[in-house]
Amino acid sequence: MKATIWHNPKCGTSRKTLAILENLSGVDLTVVEYLKHPPSREKLAQLYADAGISPTEGLRLRGTDAVERGLPDAPADAVLDAMASDSSLLERPLVETEKGVRLCRPQDRVLEIL
Template identity: 75%
Template structure:
């Protein structure tokens, strides 16, 4: 099974989720450091749609100015554009496999798509 993780190596939850993926037999992991290689707004829209969440639910509030900018109440398009322009606004880690997508907070949520 192939798995892609949108990863921030400075984030403990992201590191722990990556460890679960690497320790699972048969999983080929692709790591995308999204702060260096941000996904396009279209890719983010697809990830959130496949995860069954809204872009606002995938918005990182802690350590960002998202709330001050009104992003939690903004349109999907505005949130996605902001995330694509400033990937620090993307909550992590996002994991995509053939079985679906999860925002892996807590890290155990990754088990749902393995």
């Protein structure tokens, strides 16, 4: 099975999710450090749609200026635009497999799509 994780190595939950994926046999893993290689706006829209969550639900509030920018109350398109221009606004980690996408908080949520 192929799996892609949008990963931040400084995040404990992201590291734990990555460890789960790395310790499973049969997983062809792609690791994308999204702060260095951010997903496009279109990819973000697809990831959130496939995860069944809104862009606002995928918005990182802690350690960002999202609240000051009014993003928690902004329309989905404005949130996606902000995320596409500043990938630090993405809550992490996002994992995509052929079975779906999950925002893996807590990290065990990754098991739902394996």
